[in-house]
Amino acid sequence: MMTGAHVFQRRKVWDLPTRCGHWLLLLLFCGSRWTAENGEMQWHRYMGYVMAGVLVFRLYWGVFGSTTARFKHFLRGPASTLAYTRELRRRARQPAPAGHNPLGALSSTVLLFLLLAQVCLGLLAVDVDGMEAGPLSFYVSFEAGRFAALWHERVFNLLLFFVAVHIIAVMLYWLLGGQNLIVRMISGRDDQPGSATELWFAPLWRSVLGVALAGILVWYLQSLDIPL
Template sequence: MKPTLQPVWDLPLRLFHWLLVGLLAFSWWSGENHEMEWHRWSGYAILFLLVFRLYWGLVGGTTARFAHFVRGPRAAYAYLRGLERPDIGHNPLGGWSVLAILIVMVTAGLFAVDVDGLESGPLADYVSFDAGRWASDMHSLIFNLLLGLIALHVAAILFYQVARRRNLIGPMITGGTTTIDGSTAVPLGTSAWRALIGLLIAAAVTYFVSEGLHF
């Protein structure tokens, strides 16, 4: 049979993924080297990406939408045991991982205050100094938990590559995967206009937060 190129990930989602990878690495570097101004800007960039991803999870391509992959624990457990047929896009187990990363990252650092009170998150004025210090401690803890999720994510990719012979990295680069079952490729249904609207919304929300929720 003639191979069919099946779209898996739309371009906005792929850009989100790789930009987030780069920004997380840069945030780690800037934090470890006390380059706090760069760390702050990196955090804003991550917030921008996450707001867009939340929006894209509602109106983006088929595999990017939360309705496509966010399912109950029973479905995740069935997939883990191999009782559910693989589908394109996120599997039920991966869906929970994506949500966890989004929830963790969107809250990290917004209220944090350093020990001297010289560096703080954009929303630190809304909490007491002690609460800001607690948020700073939580920021470090949450980031370490995030590193654990990333390690689990990488391990899952290696597991699929070795045990199930599924290449998950290639589609995240090219956007598609080759099938040989003779099926017709199913389009993802993306829209440049919807993406542009999402970028404008993400920019507005990020600016609003960076200004401490003040215009």
């Protein structure tokens, strides 16, 4: 593929742990909503515990993972993000940079922060009659648990909004620039200049420690989940 004076080739951009984490968070988010709306609170809690584990892994992988997964690689300042946004229509027609573009980085960071807040609040939340409570609610007062429950619901509504924005942005890239970011997050491959900087991919064994940390957290939270 050629664009102007540049020759582009299909290259690996996203590693397997990053892609698995991305789709797991999506599935868990949808499952958490369904279980909450249908009163399946035991399954809702289990999904929350697994989501906590996936988020812990993502934080670990953001420091010790492959180039495009690391926070220092894709986090941008306000000036870079604003400049990119002003030229969004033109940028959407160009092959995406390796990993997140500045706008995608902002969106992913906001979603990650909100998911972390949502999970933490859920672990502390207590319902009105005290019959349903997060496994860490015994660390706080009943009033604090009710406060956490209130904000657990509010943050969820914020998440719905930002997930919608995220989906709209992906669709705009597809419609305006013909870039199918969904397929790229599945395959892990993207069009990159032949002169692009080489990316480093962490060996899969490095992910074992992150998976172990996530597993320990899920086991601990589940061990505290004693029916009231």
